Amino acid sequence: MMKSWLVTSISSLILFSTISYIGKYQDYWSEREAEYERASIYIKSETCTNPRMKSSLGEFNLCDKAKQILRKPPFIAALYNVAEDLNICGHNRCTIFYMDVTKNLGKWVFGLIMIAIVGVWAGLFDLKQRWDKRTYDHYKLPTKNKAL
Numbered sequence: 001m002m003k004s005w006l007v008t009s010i011s012s013l014i015l016f017s018t019i020s021y022i023g024k025y026q027d028y029w030s031e032r033e034a035e036y037e038r039a040s041i042y043i044k045s046e047t048c049t050n051p052r053m054k055s056s057l058g059e060f061n062l063c064d065k066a067k068q069i070l071r072k073p074p075f076i077a078a079l080y081n082v083a084e085d086l087n088i089c090g091h092n093r094c095t096i097f098y099m100d101v102t103k104n105l106g107k108w109v110f111g112l113i114m115i116a117i118v119g120v121w122a123g124l125f126d127l128k129q130r131w132d133k134r135t136y137d138h139y140k141l142p143t144k145n146k147a148l
Contacts, residue, residue, distance in 0.1 A: 021082055028078035036077075039069035 047053055048063040072080070084090035 028081040032074040032077040039066040
């Protein structure tokens with residue numbers, strides 16, 4: 001019974017996660033497709049085709065960004081976005097966590113020390129219970145077990 005419940009739960013989790021990521025993939029694909037179309041129109045505009053205008057814009061030129069967008073087709077870019085969602089540190093989540101931890105380092109250290117103290121206390125409590133049980137079993141009179 002326990003196995004069937006566990007298999008059903010895991011299967012449901014996999015199914016619903018897959019459906020969710022398919023939906024996210026479609027959203028990303030439509031966003032990347034629109035961005036791809038805009039980049040292809042911009043790269044063909046006079047801003048990118050006229051060398052004088054391109055040089056006069058200097059660093060404000062967006063032609064390089066448009067070329068970078070056009071390097072990946074929309075369906076591949078959407079796959080990269082879904083893969084980044086699945087990654088633990090995707091979308092710069094780890095750097096944000098690191099900045100948050102360093103900002104409140106004192107609170108984190110205090111919390112970790114408190115968790116360590118509770119863990120040591122629980123370990124000592126468990127050792128005391130084991131010691132008491134061993135002592136009780138040592139001094140207990142032997143009894144004869146009757147077969148039913």
